[in-house]
Amino acid sequence: MxxxxxxxxxxxxxxxxxxxxxxxxxxxxxxxxxxxxxxxxxxxxxxxxxxxxxxxxxxxxxxxxxxxxxxxxxxxxxxxxxxxxxxxxxxxxxxxxxxxxxxxxxxxxxxxxxxxxxxxxxxxxxxxxxxxxxxxxxxxxxxxxxxxxxxxxxxxxxxLTPPETGTLEGTVTDDDGDPLAGIDVDIVGSSAATTTGDDGQFELETPAGEQSIHVEADGYEPSDETVDIATDEAASVEMTLSEADDDSVETTDGDSISGFGLAVTVGTILAVVGLGFRRRH
CATH class of the missing domain: 1.10.268 (Topoisomerase; domain 3)
Structure with a gap:
């Protein structure tokens, strides 16, 4: 379990x-x-x-x-x-x-x-x-x-018939193998989603068949894996998230800041950081 x-x-x-x-x-x-x-x-x-x-x-x-x-x-x-x-x-x-x-x-x-x-x-x-x-x-x-x-x-x-489902169990860790808590885990194209516990583990019911698993969190590069889910059976997956690369930031008012392929001003940097650059597929 x-x-x-x-x-x-x-x-x-x-x-x-x-x-x-x-x-x-x-x-x-x-x-x-x-x-x-x-x-x-x-x-x-x-x-x-x-x-x-x-x-x-x-x-x-x-x-x-x-x-x-x-x-x-x-x-x-x-x-x-x-x-x-x-x-x-x-x-x-x-x-x-x-x-x-x-x-x-x-x-x-x-x-x-x-x-x-x-x-x-x-x-x-x-x-x-x-x-x-x-x-x-x-x-x-x-x-x-x-x-x-x-x-x-x-x-x-x-x-009107609910889709056949299976169970997906998994663990999300960082590059050092340490578990990551509170990580968003989504089944692409489905409403199935959950987050990892303190031990980096998760479990969710998912549609049967080949499913794309999307994992992301602030400060980490998103990761995707494809898993085949059998009806009424459990499948497992282990996923690793790597820390996102830091981009250079200049703090002079009005100077442009380079990051994530965007050019923004200091006046908008807080809004950009607030978005967390979360990307969903």
Missing amino acids: VTGLLGLAPATAAAEEFDETVVEDVNDERIEAVNADIETINERIENADDLELVDEVDATDWDEAEVEADRLRETPAALEAAMFDAVVDEINARAQETPLGKIANDVSSPDEARAEADRLRDDYGTLGGEDIEEAAQSLETAADLSQSFEEKLLTGAGE
Whole structure:
């Protein structure tokens, strides 16, 4: 176990804090698109019950998001069944007004819907003309929409699933091998971050996969390492920080000061020092 301040293990930082914009994106880009198509279907269905719209996702943490993700995974099958029933009922209701009577058989999958469309053309094409073609196209459109609904909703479910994670343990020392406390440790491109304890050690939860580890502190040159993090496993890294080179400074008021590739005046030197020249990737 990696120990930190007061000899205790430092708090493990979450690999990915829940970002509610994920919910907004799923609602705006996935569910809204599905519901727009459902509303179009409902406008054209006259002899069957309207299809129910998909409820928007409501989640404020990963646990709630996973529950909503499960709901989205279950929705396509129910939506598909309701849509195929409505389309077949509508076709047959309209066909009852013609000498043909009931013409469409029940379907339960996109493949069956397309096969039924072909059968309608083969069996009734010469008799029903444009009406049969419209019925066949309705089944084919329903098949396409079914697959589109599934793709959008399953994609949304995936976006609501927390990323796989592993654990990164490490030590940060100076050039002499002495531990450095209070050093910022970041996973580049992630919200995962922590600081080292008095013993220079740290531990944090991080997304699985190849991750770039960025370490920096005032007075030291930043350092980066790449570590492969396996899901539900611990990886370790040892990092060394070298002291930053001192640049020459003249203290005469108004004289320029050379440092870090910048030209500043004494009037701004305190502001520059205050920034600490921290660089983040």
